[in-house]
Amino acid sequence: xxxxxxxxxxxxxxxQVAIILALWPALIMCRRVNSSLWMYLRVGxxxxxxxxxxxxxxxxVAEVYSTLA
Numbered sequence: 001x002x003x004x005x006x007x008x009x010x011x012x013x014x015x016q017v018a019i020i021l022a023l024w025p026a027l028i029m030c031r032r033v034n035s036s037l038w039m040y041l042r043v044g045x046x047x048x049x050x051x052x053x054x055x056x057x058x059x060x061v062a063e064v065y066s067t068l069a
Contacts, residue, residue: 027041
């Protein structure tokens with residue numbers, strides 16, 4: 001059981017690293033070309049991540065609440 005969990009978590013982490021490594025050069029280039037676009041892109045990405053995190057949090061809290069009620 002623990003090997004499956006470890007393999008899954010390592011796969012998720014490697015996927016995240018691969019995405020960052022793929023996007024990093026484009027983000028660096030964007031920052032060098034247009035600083036205002038870089039700021040909007042950073043705020044947009046952070047806002048999108050925060051929105052997804054809030055959605056998942058509220059969804060899981062609702063599931064726990066419905067289980068308890």
